[in-house]
Amino acid sequence: MTSQPRSLFEKVWDAHVVATRPDGQALLAIDRHFLHEGSFHAFGMIDHAGRKVRRPELTFAVADHYVPSHSRAKPIADPEIANMVTMLEANAGRHGLRHFGLHDPAQGIVHVLAPEQGLTLPGLTIVCGDSHTSTHGAFGALAFGIGATEVSHVLATQTLWQRRPKTMRITVDGVLGPHVTAKDLILAVIAVIGADGAAGHVIEYSGSAIRALSMEGRLTVCNMSIEAGARAGMIAPDDTSFAWIEGRHYAPKGALFDRAVKHWRTLPSDDGAVFDREVTLDAAAIAPAVTWGTSPETAVPVTAAVPDPGAEADPVRAGQMRKMLDYMGLAPGMALEDVPIDRVFIGSCTNARLEDLRAAAAVLRGRRAVVPGLVVPGSVPVRRQAEAEGLDRVFIDAGLDWGEPGCSMCVGINGDLVPAGERCASTTNRNFPGRQGPNARTHLMSPAMAAAAAATGRLTDVRKLDVRKLGAS
Incomplete structure (x- = not known):
């Protein structure tokens, strides 16, 4: 008898179901559990229950959310933040977990560090108390964010109860144009389906344009799946994927790697x-994109104008647009390329990998930023390689600050x-009110577009600048 064709998601999900309840929820085995400083609530829960971490060798603690971007030689000035960083180290030590702390040579943003270290592998289930855990799905893993109670459950049992989501396939075929990147691609997707367009679904990205992306680009795409409401x-x-994984610290080696690749080749959707x-x-x-509002779904080509709520037939949507424009300080009909900016930020788990920094540096090389800005690499290894290539000097010479990973x-x-x-x-993933600070106004875009904005002091179509070489994500 021929088995029913299955999707990538179905293959990974089915391989991890331990038990199913009458209400349909499944108990999933969890292969990798990542923690950051916010995990102290979950540790408090298992401590109160008198439990230990069930599989400490599968749990990895990473200092990233609260760590400072200034020199690591200085102590953390804020005592509350310093305590968060210290608590993670203490909890990891008590339970025998691998801890990537403030001074670890592999430290970085968890969603940059884990793929870089070979912890993220095809076919795994991966969870973390952070919504952008979806990033790791770029390798064919089922990865998603969880809350504090769920973190404590995984710590204690290495399993998690989940309701099976629906599936969505987003196919992007064709060739991206010059200076159009993975960030532009995913912003275009979210603009099409909406910020809740994938609610209750796991998205599989396919098509020739997806296949042409580097691993860094694929990580960017999967990172922002959550911004479309996807699980x-x-x-x-x-x-x-296999070329990226081979030789990394935690990846399988030798014959075991060959066996793993043989299995991984069976995972793509039938x-x-x-x-x-x-x-x-x-x-x-798809064109280089920027957001005009306070949701990623407000992404439009940089060549567009600020939309007019008066032209919106849906009164509820029109009201939302007016509220966003008021917060962002924009007027309907204003050309986006006429919008001035006050500063730039290049970094985050969306766009702080080496390829991203190369793309931004290609734009800024030989130019001077006309606004202040901060460039923060995604990990210590990214920072070291960027410095070896002289990218840090490009940013510093342009007048931007070069930060420590986080x-x-x-x-x-x-x-x-x-x-x-x-x-x-900003090259980040969220632009809701207050995300980058109280009353801060955030325009999302690619690293190259952020660098172009730094050089001109306004939202700028990077295609209009002379850029000799541009990275792909």
Whole structure:
């Protein structure tokens, strides 16, 4: 008898179901559990229950959200933040967990560090108390964010109860145009389906444009799946994935790696696999994008104008648009390329990998930023390689600050803030009110676009600048 064709998601999900309850919820085995400083609540729960970490060798603690981006030689000035960093180290030590602390040579943002260290592998289930855990789906893993109670459950049992989500396939075929990147691609997707367009679904990204992306680009795409409301985003593993993984510290070695690749090649969706929803986009129609509002779904080509709520037929939507424009300080009909900015931020788990820094440096090389800005690499290894290539000097010579790895200005909890009322060209993933600081105004875009904004002091179409070489994500 021929088995029913299955999707990548179905193969990974089915392989991890331990038990199923009468209400349909499944108990999933969890292969990797990542923690950051916010995990102290979960440790408090298992301590109160008198439990230990069930599989300490599968749990990894990473200092990233609260760590400062200034010199690591200085102590953390804020005692509350310093305590958060110290508590993570203490909890990891008590339970025998691998801890990537403030001075670890592999330290970085968890969603940059884990793929870099070979902890993220095809076919795994991966969870973390952070919504952007969807990033790891770029390798064909089922990865998603969880809350504090769920973190404590995984710590104690290495399992998690979950309701099976629906599936969506987003196919992007064709070739991306010059200077159009993975960030532009995913912003275009979110603009098409909406900020809740994938709610209750796991997205599989497919098509020739997805296959042409580097691993860094794929990580960017899956990272922002959550901004479309998805539970997770996945891309089937292929030779690009295998080449990235081979030789990394925690990856399988030798014959074991060969065996792993043989299995990983069975994971892509079967021909005839059925999805609950299908969406298609033409890569050639995607342009360098910026957001004008307080949701990623407000992404439009940088060549567009600020939309007019008066032209919106839906009164509820029109009201939302007016509220966003009021917060952002924009007027309907204003050309986006006429919008001035006050500062730039290049970094975050979305766009702080080496390829991203190369793309931004290519724009800024030989130019001077006309606004202040901060560039924060995603990990210590990224920082070291960027410095070896002289990228740090490009940013510093342009007048931007070069920071230490961490989440930094993506989220205003670590001292790196956009001052109230200022407008920031940002490579991050969220732009809701207050995300980068109270009353901060955030425009999302790619690293190359942020660098172009730094050089001109306004939202700028990077295609209009002379750029000799540009990275792909």
